[in-house]
Amino acid sequence: MSPVATALQFDRHDHSNETLLHLYQHLLRPRLIEEKMLILLRQGKVSKWFSGIGQEAISVGSTLALEADEYILPLHRNLGVFTGRGVPLGRLFAQWQGKRTGFTKGRDRSFHFGTNEHHIVGMISHLGPQLAVAGGIALADVLDKKPKVTLTYSGDGGASEGDFHEALNVAAVWQLPVIFMIENNGYGLSTPSNEQFRFKSFVDKGPAYGMEAVQIDGNNVLEVYTTVKRLAEDLRQNPRPVLVEALTFRMRGHEEASGTKYVPQSLMEEWAQKDPVDNYERWLLREGILNETAKHSIRETIKAAIEAGLQEADAEPMPTADVDEELADMYRPFDAPLNEAPAGGAAPEKRFIDAIQEGLRQSMQRYPDLVLMGQDIADYGGVFKITEGFVAEFGKERVRNTPLCESAIVGAGLGLSIKGKKSMVEMQFADFVTCGFNQIVNNLAKSHYRWGQNADVVVRMPTGAGSAAGPFHSQSNEAWFTHVPGLKVVYPSNPHDAKGLLCAAFEDPNPVLYFEHKMLYRSLSGPVPEAYYTTPIGQATLAAIGDELSIITYGMGVRWALQVCQDLGVAADILDLRTLLPWDQEAVRQTVEKNGRVLILHEDTLTGGIGGEIAAWIAENCFEHLDAPVRRVASLDTAIPFAPPLEAAFLPQQRLREQVEALRSY
Numbered sequence: 001m002s003p004v005a006t007a008l009q010f011d012r013h014d015h016s017n018e019t020l021l022h023l024y025q026h027l028l029r030p031r032l033i034e035e036k037m038l039i040l041l042r043q044g045k046v047s048k049w050f051s052g053i054g055q056e057a058i059s060v061g062s063t064l065a066l067e068a069d070e071y072i073l074p075l076h077r078n079l080g081v082f083t084g085r086g087v088p089l090g091r092l093f094a095q096w097q098g099k100r101t102g103f104t105k106g107r108d109r110s111f112h113f114g115t116n117e118h119h120i121v122g123m124i125s126h127l128g129p130q131l132a133v134a135g136g137i138a139l140a141d142v143l144d145k146k147p148k149v150t151l152t153y154s155g156d157g158g159a160s161e162g163d164f165h166e167a168l169n170v171a172a173v174w175q176l177p178v179i180f181m182i183e184n185n186g187y188g189l190s191t192p193s194n195e196q197f198r199f200k201s202f203v204d205k206g207p208a209y210g211m212e213a214v215q216i217d218g219n220n221v222l223e224v225y226t227t228v229k230r231l232a233e234d235l236r237q238n239p240r241p242v243l244v245e246a247l248t249f250r251m252r253g254h255e256e257a258s259g260t261k262y263v264p265q266s267l268m269e270e271w272a273q274k275d276p277v278d279n280y281e282r283w284l285l286r287e288g289i290l291n292e293t294a295k296h297s298i299r300e301t302i303k304a305a306i307e308a309g310l311q312e313a314d315a316e317p318m319p320t321a322d323v324d325e326e327l328a329d330m331y332r333p334f335d336a337p338l339n340e341a342p343a344g345g346a347a348p349e350k351r352f353i354d355a356i357q358e359g360l361r362q363s364m365q366r367y368p369d370l371v372l373m374g375q376d377i378a379d380y381g382g383v384f385k386i387t388e389g390f391v392a393e394f395g396k397e398r399v400r401n402t403p404l405c406e407s408a409i410v411g412a413g414l415g416l417s418i419k420g421k422k423s424m425v426e427m428q429f430a431d432f433v434t435c436g437f438n439q440i441v442n443n444l445a446k447s448h449y450r451w452g453q454n455a456d457v458v459v460r461m462p463t464g465a466g467s468a469a470g471p472f473h474s475q476s477n478e479a480w481f482t483h484v485p486g487l488k489v490v491y492p493s494n495p496h497d498a499k500g501l502l503c504a505a506f507e508d509p510n511p512v513l514y515f516e517h518k519m520l521y522r523s524l525s526g527p528v529p530e531a532y533y534t535t536p537i538g539q540a541t542l543a544a545i546g547d548e549l550s551i552i553t554y555g556m557g558v559r560w561a562l563q564v565c566q567d568l569g570v571a572a573d574i575l576d577l578r579t580l581l582p583w584d585q586e587a588v589r590q591t592v593e594k595n596g597r598v599l600i601l602h603e604d605t606l607t608g609g610i611g612g613e614i615a616a617w618i619a620e621n622c623f624e625h626l627d628a629p630v631r632r633v634a635s636l637d638t639a640i641p642f643a644p645p646l647e648a649a650f651l652p653q654q655r656l657r658e659q660v661e662a663l664r665s666y
Contacts, residue, residue, distance in 0.1 A: 034052065058246045071134070074123065127161055132167040137150045156202070166405035202215075202243065216246050354495070373425050387399060410436040430461035493555050493556070502514060560652070600615055
């Protein structure tokens with residue numbers, strides 16, 4: 001490489017020498033840190049490294065172009081975001097070493113963390129979900145009428161994810177001030193661009209979403225800084241999303257173990273001539289903005305800070321596991337206030353659906369920062385009309401129709417949480433939650449455990465069979481989520497609890513999945529106090545009391561159990577779990593010890609249902625109190641059929657009757 005010529009052309013615009021040198025120092029810092037990390041990687045002191053060498057100008061230029069309190073959502077190779085925001089090096093290095101003094105207490109690695117202090121929200125390994133989280137953060141700023149922008153990154157490979165499309169589509173429809181920075185380095189791990197997509201440039205995508213798109217030289221720190229600064233200033237006054245394609249190249253492997261043998265040598269040599277640090281440094285020297293003495297001084301100062309940070313991190317011991325703390329940190333601590341239903345006086349009869357609507361309305365009144373999101377929930381009132389009239393009372397900013405983008409909307413809920421807001425996401429049918437599954441189980445559920453950020457999101461799930469709606473509008477899928485630590489799962493069986501559990505879900509700062517059986521909406525009524533109250537999450541209740549046997553169930557199962565016991569004249573404890581995660585082990589223990597004969601019932605299919613978990617727990621903890629084998633009754637292990645006679649055979653009512661009689665006479 002020539003010691004004089006520069007492969008990049010720099011335009012200083014009206015930037016002062018101070019600004020130009022400031023950019024230089026920040027551009028050099030991640031490069032010198034990386035050079036040190038690669039040495040430590042070879043020494044086994046760092047377990048894995050995703051190198052950003054050759055791409056530093058993107059993260060440095062864009063980070064410094066924003067205001068310090070504007071959120072950035074980086075990826076693997078955006079070390080410059082963290083150093084640009086002044087994250088202490090000792091703590092950053094401790095994070096990479098898995099030390100407790102990092103940002104995740106040793107629970108996650110590299111840049112898989114966030115820090116609200118520095119307004120950074122790190123990635124998860126699935127690459128795309130952070131784009132929707134950025135939209136939620138920007139939505140919070142729009143709702144609060146704050147002139148702010150949010151910056152989020154995607155690689156060219158990650159832009160093939162469905163999350164990319166959903167996030168850009170929602171941001172465009174809602175005109176959210178998000179800068180989507182696409183780092184186009186030509187490869188997704190080893191797969192070149194021509195095997196990733198067919199379009200010529202990412203700027204071609206912008207008009208399809210109805211947004212501006214700009215292409216920049218991602219190795220030119222001045223071009224990145226100037227462009228992002230200009231866009232940010234504009235977006236603060238005229239909120240809207242913008243796509244920025246930064247052309248760059250990855251000079252090392254996707255991660256160090258993968259190498260670069262798949263990259264043509266000529267391409268490596270071509271991009272080596274465009275090194276962002278060397279070119280900018282030579283330009284500063286040539287322009288007289290930097291001299292050799294200052295260059296040496298800056299390098300030595302950064303190297304000394306790196307060594308000091310490493311010494312600080314090295315001095316910290318590896319974390320010692322505390323099982324109680326590990327379990328407790330899955331959830332944001334929360335002392336539920338006592339909001340008991342008013343005692344005395346006759347409560348008016350309300351349908352199940354009306355109780356949900358009343359709980360939702362009172363929660364909207366109680367929490368002015370609560371935002372509702374879902375398909376057709378605004379003027380139309382939702383397909384089940386639960387939010388009918390809400391737009392007139394609360395406005396379209398808080399009652400938001402969404403595109404068919406379940407993943408993006410759940411992710412936006414986490415973004416709203418980061419800005420201190422509550423949100424509800426309505427799945428039109430519980431079956432459709434699969435489209436947002438990753439966001440729920442990997443983002444919402446793990447966020448507090450990983451870096452202390454709670455997800456204050458309620459996902460409402462109209463569920464269940466009985467209406468001959470077939471395989472995709474009838475599933476009972478609650479067991480998918482009872483396996484996921486960090487979530488709470490509730491499932492009411494009556495109007496009183498439908499309101500109380502929903503209100504409790506909104507009070508709880510943790511992610512709650514709220515299952516509501518569609519067939520109960522207009523078929524079941526019961527007394528529901530008009531005043532605001534909550535039903536405690538995690539506490540079961542007895543729907544009936546008897547001494548012959550115990551039926552442990554929830555949701556529609558409670559209605560079936562009550563009917564069968566009445567028809568057969570069986571005196572049974574019918575324990576309504578109400579909450580499936582965490583479920584009430586003490587209540588289960590008490591009814592098992594009392595009756596010794598136990599049947600577990602749920603509408604969900606048998607294999608893998610929560611009934612198997614409860615049965616195993618009873619066998620381990622209550623075996624000596626059993627007078628008969630624990631029985632399970634559930635739906636068939638098939639998809640849900642459409643024709644009513646087939647659906648009736650699928651559901652467990654007839655098998656429930658047979659098993660109750662068999663258990664009674666065992």
